[in-house]
Amino acid sequence: MNTQTVLITGASNGIGKELxxxxxxxxxxxxxxxxxxxxxxMLAAELREKYAVGVKVKAKDISNEDAIHQLAQEMKDENVKVDVLVNNAGYGLYGDFVETDVKDELGMIDLNVRSLTLLSKLFLPGMLERDRGGILNVASVAAFMPGPFMAVYYATKAFVLSFSEALANEVKGTNVTVSALCPGPTETGFGDRADLGKSKLFDGSLSSAASVAQVAYQxxxxGKVIIVPGLQNKFLTRLIRFLPRKAVTNIVRSVQAKK
Structure with a gap:
């Protein structure tokens, strides 16, 4: 019987829920x-009934550093060893940088970068001590390129990808792994939260959160370090390596332009 424990942030919907x-x-x-x-x-009740597993619910705003420290302390007090950490929580914001709300942009950095970093800092040492487990960080195909009209979001995901690759190298030789999941546009609440209804980006076909989660989990x-679901997304992330950065930026701009 599996005795490991996974902690999933942003677990109430989308990719986190499917994972x-x-x-x-x-x-x-x-x-x-x-x-x-x-x-x-609701999700916890379903998982307990369907799979007969233990589920703890922690309703916290992890964009707040104090909430993360509180979460870690609760795990310690409850004698819970986190074997796998899924850093899924995050959001985007669409619009010209000079027009978007700075509080939203800074909040995005706090959640997408600072919170992910702190959670990794708090739980990775225990994994290494027990020599098992891993971290799955949700990045994006956006991590591979600059993103006009979503400049800060793309930059945060570039951090997640780089950070994950570096950690994966640091833990090499142990039984702990670190992976970065880099999905393309996906059917989650992300588009609504990011106000992407104004953009051409989400006019095309979207991957389902279930299909992305299935690839991610497998x-x-x-132990794969960079996980890119979908053939088109794989092709894109490889193609842009051979294109001039200016051309890549212009292409992203055209794809994300307002309708």
Whole structure:
């Protein structure tokens, strides 16, 4: 029987929620973290009934550093060892940088970068001490390129990718792995939160959160460092390596231009 525990941030919907099903199916105990306690409780009840696993709900706003330290302390007090950390929580923001709300931009950096870094800092040492487990950081295909009209979001995901690759190298030779998931446009609440209805980016076909999570889980279990679901996304991330950066930036601008 699996005795490992996974902590998933942003677990109330989208990719985080879909990943919870995969871990529960493999009999992991789960710690579900998000701001929406009602959604978390509904998911927890479903997972307990369907998969007979232990599920803890932690309704916290992890863009707040104090909330993260509180979460870590609760894990310690409850004698819970986090074997796998899924840093899924994050959001984007669409619009010209000079026009977007600076509070939203800085809040995005706090959640997408600072919170992910702090959670990794707090839980990775225990994984290494026990010599098992891993971290799955949700980045994006945006991590591979600059993103006009979503400048800060793309930059935060570039951090996540670089950070994940570096950590994966540092833990090489142990039984701990670090992976970066880099999906393309996906059917989650992300587009609505980012106000992407104004952009041409989400006019095309979107991947389902379930299909992204399935690939992510399979590749993470294999220890793959960079996980890019979908053939088109794989092709894109390889192609841009051979194009001038100016050309890549102009292409992204045209794709993300307002309708």
């Amino acid at each position: 919870a099903y995969h871990f529960a199916r493999d009999k992991y105990s789960l710690i579900l973290v998000a701001r929406s306690v009602d959604k978390l409780e 590749e993470f279990k294999k």
